[in-house]
Amino acid sequence: MDLQEMIFNRAQAAKTASRSMNLISTAVKNSALAAMAHALEQRSSAIIEANAADLEKARQKGVRRSYLDRLMLDEGRIAGMADGLRQAAALPDPVGEGDYSTVRPNGLEIRRVRVPLGVVGMIYEARPNVTADAIGLCLKASNAVLLRGGSEAIHSNKAIAGIMAEAAYRAGIPEGAVQLIDSTDREAVSIMLKLKGYLDVIIPRGGAGLIRTVVENSIVPVIETGTGVCHTFVDADADLSMALQIAVNAKTSRPSVCNAMETLLVHEAAAAEFLPMLAKAMKEKECELRGCPRCCELVAGMAEADEEDWGTEYGDLILSVKVVADVEEAIAHINRYNTGHSEAIITKSLDNARLFQRCVDAAAVYVNASTRFSDGCEFGFGAEIGISTQKLHARGPMGLTALTSTKYLVMGDGQIR
Amino acid sequence: MDLQEMIFNRAQAAKTASRSMNLISTAVKNSALAAMAHALEQRSSAIIEANAADLEKARQKGVRRSYLDRLMLDEGRIAGMADGLRQAAALPDPVGEGDYSTVRPNGLEIRRVRVPLGVVGMIYEARPNVTADAIGLCLKASNAVLLRGGSEAIHSNKAIAGIMAEAAYRAGIPEGAVQLIDSTDREAVSIMLKLKGYLDVIIPRGGAGLIRTVVENSIVPVIETGTGVCHTFVDADADLSMALQIAVNAKTSRPSVCNAMETLLVHEAAAAEFLPMLAKAMKEKECELRGCPRCCELVAGMAEADEEDWGTEYGDLILSVKVVADVEEAIAHINRYNTGHSEAIITKSLDNARLFQRCVDAAAVYVNASTRFSDGCEFGFGAEIGISTQKLHARGPMGLTALTSTKYLVMGDGQIR
Numbered sequence: 001m002d003l004q005e006m007i008f009n010r011a012q013a014a015k016t017a018s019r020s021m022n023l024i025s026t027a028v029k030n031s032a033l034a035a036m037a038h039a040l041e042q043r044s045s046a047i048i049e050a051n052a053a054d055l056e057k058a059r060q061k062g063v064r065r066s067y068l069d070r071l072m073l074d075e076g077r078i079a080g081m082a083d084g085l086r087q088a089a090a091l092p093d094p095v096g097e098g099d100y101s102t103v104r105p106n107g108l109e110i111r112r113v114r115v116p117l118g119v120v121g122m123i124y125e126a127r128p129n130v131t132a133d134a135i136g137l138c139l140k141a142s143n144a145v146l147l148r149g150g151s152e153a154i155h156s157n158k159a160i161a162g163i164m165a166e167a168a169y170r171a172g173i174p175e176g177a178v179q180l181i182d183s184t185d186r187e188a189v190s191i192m193l194k195l196k197g198y199l200d201v202i203i204p205r206g207g208a209g210l211i212r213t214v215v216e217n218s219i220v221p222v223i224e225t226g227t228g229v230c231h232t233f234v235d236a237d238a239d240l241s242m243a244l245q246i247a248v249n250a251k252t253s254r255p256s257v258c259n260a261m262e263t264l265l266v267h268e269a270a271a272a273e274f275l276p277m278l279a280k281a282m283k284e285k286e287c288e289l290r291g292c293p294r295c296c297e298l299v300a301g302m303a304e305a306d307e308e309d310w311g312t313e314y315g316d317l318i319l320s321v322k323v324v325a326d327v328e329e330a331i332a333h334i335n336r337y338n339t340g341h342s343e344a345i346i347t348k349s350l351d352n353a354r355l356f357q358r359c360v361d362a363a364a365v366y367v368n369a370s371t372r373f374s375d376g377c378e379f380g381f382g383a384e385i386g387i388s389t390q391k392l393h394a395r396g397p398m399g400l401t402a403l404t405s406t407k408y409l410v411m412g413d414g415q416i417r
Numbered sequence: 418m419d420l421q422e423m424i425f426n427r428a429q430a431a432k433t434a435s436r437s438m439n440l441i442s443t444a445v446k447n448s449a450l451a452a453m454a455h456a457l458e459q460r461s462s463a464i465i466e467a468n469a470a471d472l473e474k475a476r477q478k479g480v481r482r483s484y485l486d487r488l489m490l491d492e493g494r495i496a497g498m499a500d501g502l503r504q505a506a507a508l509p510d511p512v513g514e515g516d517y518s519t520v521r522p523n524g525l526e527i528r529r530v531r532v533p534l535g536v537v538g539m540i541y542e543a544r545p546n547v548t549a550d551a552i553g554l555c556l557k558a559s560n561a562v563l564l565r566g567g568s569e570a571i572h573s574n575k576a577i578a579g580i581m582a583e584a585a586y587r588a589g590i591p592e593g594a595v596q597l598i599d600s601t602d603r604e605a606v607s608i609m610l611k612l613k614g615y616l617d618v619i620i621p622r623g624g625a626g627l628i629r630t631v632v633e634n635s636i637v638p639v640i641e642t643g644t645g646v647c648h649t650f651v652d653a654d655a656d657l658s659m660a661l662q663i664a665v666n667a668k669t670s671r672p673s674v675c676n677a678m679e680t681l682l683v684h685e686a687a688a689a690e691f692l693p694m695l696a697k698a699m700k701e702k703e704c705e706l707r708g709c710p711r712c713c714e715l716v717a718g719m720a721e722a723d724e725e726d727w728g729t730e731y732g733d734l735i736l737s738v739k740v741v742a743d744v745e746e747a748i749a750h751i752n753r754y755n756t757g758h759s760e761a762i763i764t765k766s767l768d769n770a771r772l773f774q775r776c777v778d779a780a781a782v783y784v785n786a787s788t789r790f791s792d793g794c795e796f797g798f799g800a801e802i803g804i805s806t807q808k809l810h811a812r813g814p815m816g817l818t819a820l821t822s823t824k825y826l827v828m829g830d831g832q833i834r
Contacts, residue, residue, distance in 0.1 A: 019752060022775050102797045108786055117808050196632075200808050215613075219633045221641075242831040243555065249833035326590055335436060357826050358439050361535065369525060369829025378834070379527055379825070380519045391534050391617050391822035392638045393810040404439045405808035408796070409774050412786025414659040416666035417795070 003183055007191045011146055011198035013176035017145040020174040021116055026093040032171035033089035034137055037082035039167035040132065040160070044078045051128065063217045066256070070127050071153060073250045081132035081160075085248040087320055091382045094401045095142045109411040111307065114404040116142035118200035121192055123148045123214060125206035128156035133304045135164050135178055137385050140401035144177040146199060148192055149205070151184035158182050193218040200405075205386050208313070223393060223402070225386035228258035228341035229313050230371045231332040233356070235347035236269040242368065243270075244277050250344070250370045252285040258387060259342050259374040263310060263320045265330045268294070271323045275299050278321070287317040294323040306350035310337045326354045331359045338362055340389045342371035363389060365397035422601055424608045428615035429472050430593035431536045431561040438533055438559045443510040449588035450553055454499035454523055456584035457549065461495045467576035468545065475569055483673070486791065487544050488570060489818040490682060491737035493653040498549035498577075501800065505553045508799045511817045512559045526828040529767040533559035535617035537669060538609055540565045540631060542623035545573035552581050552595055558820035561594040564614060566621070568601035574616050575599050617822075622803050625730070640810060640819070642803035645675035645758035647788045650747040650773070652764035653686040659785065660687075660763040661694050667761070667787045671704040673732045675804060676759050676791040680737045682747045685711070688740045692716050695738070704734040711740040727754045744769045748776045753780055757806045759788035780813035 040047065051073040058071055100112035120143045122134045131149055138145035149157040157180060165178035181188050193202065196219045204214040208227050215222055215322035232250055234243045242289075250261035266274050271294065279299045282289055289295075290305035302321075309320040310333070324330045327345070336344050345356040353367045364374045374397060378385025381399030388394045395400035418426075448806030457464065466492040475488055517529035537560045539551045549567055555562040566574040574597060582595035587700065598605050613636045620630040620640045632639055649667055651660045667678035683691050688711065696716045699706055706712075707722035719738075726737040727750070741747045744762070751760050761783035762773040770784045781791045791814060793801025805811045809820035 019778075104795065104797060108790060108795075111812075216636045221639070221807055223809070224638075239831070245831065245833055253834060291545065353828075359436070361436075362824070364825040364827055366805050366827040367829060369827055369832040370834055372834040373525060373827065373832065375823075378521065378525075380521060390638055392640070395823050396529075396825050407779070407780040408791075408813050410781055410783045410786055410790065411770075412784060414656070414662065415786040415790065416662055417670060417787055417789040 003185055003187055004191055006183070007181055008194070008349060010179040010181065011195050013313065014144040014146050014179045015198050017174040017177035018116065018118045021142045021144060021177060024142060024173065026095075028172040029093070029142065030089040031094065031141055032173045033085045033140060034167045035157065036164045037085040037138065040078055040085075041162050047078055047156065047159045048073060048075075050087070050155040053155040054153050058194045059072050061190055067126070071156075073128060077129065081129050084129075086186050087139045088383050088400075091140065091400060093140070094374070094404050099406070106346045107413065108415050108416050111409045112406050113409060115407045117193070117403055117405050119144045119146060119196065119198060120403060121199040121202040121220065123144045123150070123189055123204045123206070125150040125154055125190060125210060127161060128153045130205060131157045131160045132164065133179075133383070135161065135168075137383055137400060137403060138175060139168060139177065144179070146179045146192070148181045148188055154182065154184050173308040178367060189213065190217065193205060193220060197221050197274070203386055218313040223388050223398070224390040225388055226258050227313055227336060227339045227389065228260070228387075229262045229311060229339045229412075230259060230344075231263045231265055231334045231338060232261050232344045232346065233265040233324070233327070233334070233346060234267060234270055234274055235327060235349060235352055236267040237348045238267075238270060238346040239348065240270065240277065243274065244281055246344070246346060246368070246370045247278060248281050248285065249284070250372055251319050252287055252317065253372055255317050257359055259318065259371050260315070261371055262312065262314055263322065263337070265318050265324050265333060267323050267327075267330075268323050268325055271295070272298055272322070275321070285317065287319055290318065290320045293324040295321045313339070316386055323389060327355060331356060335359070335361050340391075341387065342366065342374040344369060344371050348359065355406045363387070420602055421608055422770055423600070423737055424598055424605060424612070425615075425685050427596040427598065428536065428612050431563050432598045432615050434591040434594035434752060435533065435535045435561040438561060438594060441559060441590065443512075443711045445589040446510070446557055446559065447506040449585045449590045450502045450557060451582045452588040453585040454502040454830060457499045457502075460580050461492055464573065464580070465490060465492075466615070467572040470572040470740065473571050475503045484543070490545060490573060490575070494546065496655065498546050500684065501546075501550055502553040505557045505800050505817075508557065508817060510557070512819050518821070522834050525832050528826045529823050530826060531818070532824045534820055534822050536537055536561045536563060536615060537820060538563045538565070538612065538616040538619040538623045538637065540606055540609065540623070540627065543569055544566040545570045545577060547622060548574045548577045548597075549581065551802065552578065552798070553587075554595065554800055554817060554820060555661070556585060556590060559818050560820055563596045563598065565598045571599065571601050576733055580735055604731060607634065608631065610637060613637050620803055623658055638804050640803070640815070641807040642805055643675050644756045644806065645652055645677070645804075646679045646728060646754060647759045647761075648680045648751045648755060649678050649761045649763065649788065649793045650680055650682040650744070650751070651684060651687055651691055651743070652762060652766060652769055653684040654742060655684075655687060655763040656765065656767045657691050659695065660691065661698055662764060663761070663785070663787045664681040664695060665698050665702065667789055668699070668736050669704055669734065670789055672734050674789075675730070676788050677732070678736065679731055680728065680739065680754070682739050682750060683740050684744075684747075685740050685742055688712070689715055692738070699736065699812060702734065704736055707735065709739040712738045715740075730756070745774060751779050752776070757808075758804065759783065761786060761788050780804070
């Protein structure tokens with residue numbers, strides 16, 4: 001059987017399963033999530049063994065230590081995946097929720113209710129915990145799922161998906177609802193992107209390159225996620241010690257994630273006082289600064305930023321810094337270079353806070369807080385399948401609701417038009 | 418200036434205008450809609466003159482009468498476009514509406530509010546009234562718009578868009594918010610589909626070919642609209658006179674539209690009584706029937722349907738008819754051949770009604786009513802930009818809300834993570 005046929009068959013099996021998922025009760029779904037959590041813990045040694053094969057291969061390739069760390073699974077991390085599933089089980093079921101209901105003058109009763117998307121395609125890189133999270137959240141929203149993880153984690157992903165699929169089936173989830181493409185052939189991604197009629201959505205999670213490939217080549221609708229060139233603007237009258245705390249947190253608490261700050265903008269009236277404070281604090285955190293010419297005048301020895309810096313997601317301990325004339329220039333800079341993820345203003349001015357929140361084009365716009373809060377759990381959704389940086393369907397942290405669609409149910413007694 | 422540069426410039430102008438649209442009040446938008454309505458009526462002779470050029474060219478090509486009728490504009494139809502704009506002005510403004518609000522344990526206040534999409538790209542065919550509708554609805558939701566109408570209506574569209582853009586600008590809408598691509602070069606569509614970063618969404622309206630081209634080639638997110646292979650299932654215990662009335666209405670009241678029925682399914686227990694009634698009524702309406710072998714046995718002289726019929730949107734006075742064993746077979750047939758638009762069951766059985774509504778995968782699922790009601794006005798939205806047949810973002814008739822996105826506004830007082 002060739003690759004195309006294999007993928008086609010799995011997509012077909014997922015589609016068939018998704019038809020029956022409509023009839024599965026919340027109770028069955030929740031017990032399936034609990035059963036999957038239990039199975040992961042019970043069979044952790046098999047997962048760790050599979051993971052060891054992935055780690056060994058990665059080591060042979062000579063990858064970076066941070067990369068190995070992301071790939072590695074141990075008892076603690078497996079327990080973490082199981083906990084995630086139990087938390088998803090505890091969340092309210094979005095399927096069936098109504099958000100519009102009316103009776104028309106002709107007597108037609110119209111309701112709009114949440115329904116599963118159908119089959120969710122996930123294409124992701126490296127971290128094997130995404131496998132468990134995606135399966136759990138997709139099933140909780142009554143979707144079937146077709147997964148394509150990174151080739152680096154193929155053994156781990158096969159072990160995790162296999163254990164979870166079996167546990168789900170035994171708990172009453174239709175056979176075939178959990179599918180993994182267990183080929184490392186890159187062609188598999190191209191084939192998935194053409195599965196219109198089988199997949200209802202594709203969610204890519206990974207680096208900018210993966211996301212671009214998916215967005216540019218998929219004929220299945222895509223929810224774009226992830227890349228974050230996030231800004232923090234320190235206004236003229238900002239509380240500078242608050243601004244410093246937030247800046248340090250936004251940049252250095254976890255530099256590799258998408259909600260970390262990449263560029264700090266500072267009002268020219270605050271620059272002379274704030275930038276030396278910033279430079280000192282960032283030096284302590286071993287964070288490199290790259291500044292506009294004015295910044296370089298104010299802080300001796302700061303490297304000069306070039307045009308490319310303003311649009312770069314460093315994902316590392318590097319921060320670009322720019323002095324701006326006012327909140328309008330800050331907004332214009334952000335709207336030119338950002339990726340629509342998360343942006344913050346530090347200010348005491350109500351007018352500037354409101355203008356910034358209204359005019360900055362991003363999923364989340366903060367006043368006096370760190371952009372690092374853009375996260376499904378921090379926003380109160382209990383779980384997250386990714387952070388959408390597009391404007392259609394879902395924007396910002398995506399909880400279970402983002403994995404559903406709607407349907408109009410119309411009840412009549414013979415109405416014609 | 419070449420085509421690519423022209424389109425790029427217009428998209429850029431729309432993008433720039435969209436940045437200011439965030440700050441326009443509902444009152445200004447509503448008075449702009451009223452001004453545009455007034456301008457269309459005041460300058461109707463210029464529009465009719467431009468339309469005459471389109472009609473003349475179409476006549477030379479020898480197009481069908483029904484096609485000419487769709488293209489034609491007169492005082493009455495221009496008044497109809499103006500009325501549509503006034504109705505849009507009267508609708509509630511979706512921008513700024515909130516649908517989620519929480520205070521987190523750390524004191525962060527998080528609100529989710531509706532915001533404009535930004536720049537909406539519309540690619541459509543033939544009917545020039547779509548130009549007026551699209552401009553009105555997009556502006557009402559604070560979007561800029563880039564339009565690409567059919568080449569057959571190019572003079573009409575230029576006249577309408579020109580008059581409306583001028584009236585909008587005079588009423589306080591940012592310059593450049595209304596853009597029309599006034600080239601008939603087919604390449605213009607391909608260029609639009611690559612305008613990622615300028616357009617936030619593309620909505621195609623037209624035939625299946627246009628929609629396929631857009632879905633398969635766009636790297637801008639698309640809302641798929643329109644094609645409708647709609648079914649009506651007549652259950653074993655249906656009120657057959659109600660079923661007949663609904664079937665005749667769904668098929669013949671306006672056969673060319675997407676919510677018209679294309680296939681009727683009938684339970685085998687009702688077939689012998691119902692099919693002769695149906696054949697008689699449809700003959701009176703000059704509607705051709707194409708049936709499965711069992712239908713052809715029950716109704717003398719019925720043409721036999723082939724496999725292709727089941728997936729065809731005739732858009733004409735043709736109906737395919739099939740006998741099924743039960744509601745499950747009806748659901749399976751529909752989920753195999755439908756386009757996710759509108760489906761109906763005629764039944765007295767509560768169980769079957771519930772099963773049908775739950776399992777049929779479509780934007781609107783009716784019990785005892787005609788599929789012809791799938792329409793923004795009939796659903797109570799007051800206006801419609803199209804009918805989405807996809808599951809992301811918007812499904813079914815799309816009102817103003819479908820032309821918005823959301824944004825998280827987060828208010829803090831120094832929170833870090």
